[in-house]
Amino acid sequence: MQLRFNYRLDPTPGQRIALARAFGCARTVFNDGLRIRQAAHARGLPNIKDTDLQKQVITAAKQTPERAWLAEVSSVVLVQALADLHTAYRNFFNSVTGRRKGPKVAPPRFRSRKDNRHTIRFTRNGFRLRPDGKLNLAKIGDVRVRWSRDLPSDPSSVTVVKDASGRYFASFVVQTDPSEVLPETTPEVGIDLGLTHFAVMSDGRKITAPKFLRRANRKLKKAQQALSRKAKGSNNRRKAVARVAKAHARVADSRRDHHHKLSTTIIRENQAVYVEDLCVKGLARTRLAKSVHDAGWSQFTAMLEYKAARYGRAFGRIGRFVPSSQTCSVCFVIDGPKPLSVRTWTCEGCQTTHDRDVNAARIVLAAGRAESQNACGGTVSPPV
CATH class of the missing domain: 3.30.420 (Nucleotidyltransferase; domain 5)
Known part of the structure; x- marks a missing residue:
């Protein structure tokens, strides 16, 4: 079975800038693809194929002055952002038609730079693990990883996550070994x-x-009160938001x-x-x-x-x-x-x-x- 193994990352200041650039480019590609699909649906046009949307949003967009900066990040990140859009639409259609069980799935929404969580995904041709334990990401460099445990097998993909508190994580998708099955017991x-x-x-x-949450309620209350007193848009408010997160x-x-x-x-x-x-x-x-x-x-x-x-x-x-x-x-x-x-x-x-x-x-x-x-x-x- 496939599992995810999460590890903390320690990027350098320059790598943080590169990751922020990759987050922004992936968000732009996702929003452009969503905007095109919504416009096609509003005009009553048939669904756009994935390959055609990729040529329009990524390949052709890089040749324009407005989207020339998309070439500064790895193309793997941009392709995976569109793959996330296709998966979101597929889940929405399956939920509407009844092929997907469970709670109803809403249609995909536009991503904002003010979201609390930002992610990008690399497949096998976009990352590699160095012998010294560092994670090499395309057009970002070798990022230090805090290895808390060994990976059971070679990962097939890695997702870089930045959470609301400003921490960076690497989420590896690996295939577990069937030999991990425990011996049978009675209880x-x-x-x-x-x-x-x-x-x-x-x-x-x-x-x-x-x-x-109940035990940390006092500290959370003080942090929220301090946040409420900060002026909107100020650096002090940004720091207070980080403390609450x-x-x-x-x-x-x-x-x-x-x-x-x-x-x-x-x-x-x-x-x-x-x-x-x-x-x-x-x-x-x-x-x-x-x-x-x-x-x-x-x-x-x-x-x-x-x-x-x-x-x-x-x-x-x-x-x-x-x-x-x-x-x-x-x-x-x-x-x-x-x-x-x-x-x-x-x-x-x-x-x-x-x-x-x-x-x-x-x-x-x-x-x-x-x-x-x-x-x-x-x-x-x-x-x-």
């Missing part, structure tokens, strides 16, 4: 995600919610690190992992929105899913309408809905006292096992 686990306890396991373990980046990095460590531990210890398919978007519209976003459930479950596929484990999502908080995990009698203030309850059928969250995790595990048996060809109903 299986169901996970109930929450706010007081981030994760409750079916074996009774409880992971306390770290609440990174760095504070938010620290929170996001801490949350991501926690999710990576916890998901790796769960995948290594269990052969099968089952979670409830929560409607995070719906919960984010309630009064608990800040806590829901701070928990980062979607990011955590996505990590569990791809790590399970990478290491040869089973992963399943249980329907959100399974009454996990109402069903007894011993006799499976539905005891009815209960308010959130009720944390322990006694089953009316078997008189077993349950912890609400642990019982829900066990129901998730039981439902996941039932779904896996059906998916593997088990008998859904007895024969006639």
Whole structure:
């Protein structure tokens, strides 16, 4: 399977200028291509082919005085910017026609130089890894990389990212080795995600919610207040914006690190992992929105899913309408809905006292096992 490996970059001042130039050229090519396609659609013309759009936006544009500066950056960056436009339109059309599952995809929008995140992508003919560990980018030079771990194989492409806090990252796309599959083990686990306890396991373990955003709320508040007092367009306001972005980046990095460590531990210890398919978007519209976003459930479950596929484990999502908080995990009698203030309850059928969250995790595990048996060809109903 293909995975991304991210590393921090340390470009020199001259390389930062070259990267800014590449970001701007890629943004211009993307916007020019989008403008041409929108104009063709408004006039009722057929869709422009990718090769024709590339000749018009890149090849012919370099010969004009208005776009002659496009030749200052690598052509690989410009071609990949148009490829991103084609992918955005393809996803939009597939979403409209129903060929793409999931939430609806909006049509592509114009990119702005004021965006918080800027990216460019290089394919194999636009970058190479030097023996001394530096990353050579076409028309940018050898950029120092902070190698926190080795790449499992040769990368097929690299995306250079500049985030809102001014940090630079290199995101390599690599093909993982099938030998990374872990040996089989016996335990299986169901996970109930929450706010007081981030994760409750079916074996009774409880992971306390770290609440990174809540803990950093005081520093963020002071940074936002300082930003609000700066004059718009001033250098001091630009510095204050960077300080706020760095504070938010620290929170996001801490949350991501926690999710990576916890998901790796769960995948290594269990052969099968089952979670409830929560409607995070719906919960984010309630009064608990800040806590829901701070928990980062979607990011955590996505990590569990791809790590399970990478290491040869089973992963399943249980329907959100399974009454996990109402069903007894011993006799499976539905005891009815209960308010959130009720944390322990006694089953009316078997008189077993349950912890609400642990019982829900066990129901998730039981439902996941039932779904896996059906998916593997088990008998859904007895024969006639």
